[in-house]
Amino acid sequence: MANIVDLVLGYQIETAILVVVGLLLGVLISMFYWKGQVYKRDAQIKELETTVEEKDAALGEMRTRSQELLSEKTQEIEDLTTQLKDTKKTLKDREKEIEKLNAQIIQRDETISEQNLQIGLKDESIELMKKEAAELEQMNRDTVSRAEEAEAKGEELEKTVETLENSLEAKTGEAESLKTRIRYMQDDFSNIAGIGPKVSAVLRSAGINTYAKLATADVDRLTEILEKENPSLLRLTDPATWPEQAKLASEEDWEALSALQESLKEKRRSQASTQ
Numbered sequence: 001m002a003n004i005v006d007l008v009l010g011y012q013i014e015t016a017i018l019v020v021v022g023l024l025l026g027v028l029i030s031m032f033y034w035k036g037q038v039y040k041r042d043a044q045i046k047e048l049e050t051t052v053e054e055k056d057a058a059l060g061e062m063r064t065r066s067q068e069l070l071s072e073k074t075q076e077i078e079d080l081t082t083q084l085k086d087t088k089k090t091l092k093d094r095e096k097e098i099e100k101l102n103a104q105i106i107q108r109d110e111t112i113s114e115q116n117l118q119i120g121l122k123d124e125s126i127e128l129m130k131k132e133a134a135e136l137e138q139m140n141r142d143t144v145s146r147a148e149e150a151e152a153k154g155e156e157l158e159k160t161v162e163t164l165e166n167s168l169e170a171k172t173g174e175a176e177s178l179k180t181r182i183r184y185m186q187d188d189f190s191n192i193a194g195i196g197p198k199v200s201a202v203l204r205s206a207g208i209n210t211y212a213k214l215a216t217a218d219v220d221r222l223t224e225i226l227e228k229e230n231p232s233l234l235r236l237t238d239p240a241t242w243p244e245q246a247k248l249a250s251e252e253d254w255e256a257l258s259a260l261q262e263s264l265k266e267k268r269r270s271q272a273s274t275q
Contacts, residue, residue, distance in 0.1 A: 187211045192245045193261045194237040202229045211250035215243050 186209045189200040206225045208214050222239035241264060248257040 187214075187249070189214070191249055191257070192242055193264060194239070194242065196237075198230075199226070199233060199237060202226060202233070205229075211246045214246035215250055217243055217246075219243065 186204065189195040189203065190197075192214070195203070202225060203209070203214070203222075208217055208222075208225075219240055219242075222242060223234065226233045226237075226239065241260075245257055245260060248254075248260065
């Protein structure tokens, strides 16, 4: 029994040793493997570092180029900004010009509207004028017809006028002879002291045109005739002696008439000297 136990224990110890040795070998193998992997990783890292350095150099160049490009673009942007400002200013000026043009266009539109309205009114006026022209043409035709009728009547009137002229000449002769007879029927009142042309015309208008009528006329009536015609005539003359003078004139007693008129003058002179 003791031998069996020893055998079992010996076997277990050997197994344990083998296991430990196997583990150690596994560890060594793992160490060599991972060390190889580390070497590979180091090599890769060196390659990567080289690549990174190259990339850094390229990146530096790219940064330098980018800065140069950025400077160029910044300058271009500044130039574009300046151009944009100028363009904005130009646009504002153009907008002002456009506003002015719009105002002018509005004024033109208003002017065109007014002109269209005037054209419409003129068209209406033209239509009215056409109608009036048609009416005038019709009136002209009527006038021509009437003129022809008037011409015919004119010829008749000319004949009538000739007849009337002949009659007028005859009547004129009769009137002249009548005037002559009337003159012979009237007496010349200038022979009566105090009667001038105006007073003579007034007396004749009243129907007193002969010495005989004046001789029989009442002094009050003569005064009334003169006062009715023109009151100022009574301040220039006195009808008191006219009937007496007319009586002598109707009798053609010119010497007595002259003596009477002289006495009247003497009487007026004496009255004037007394005053």
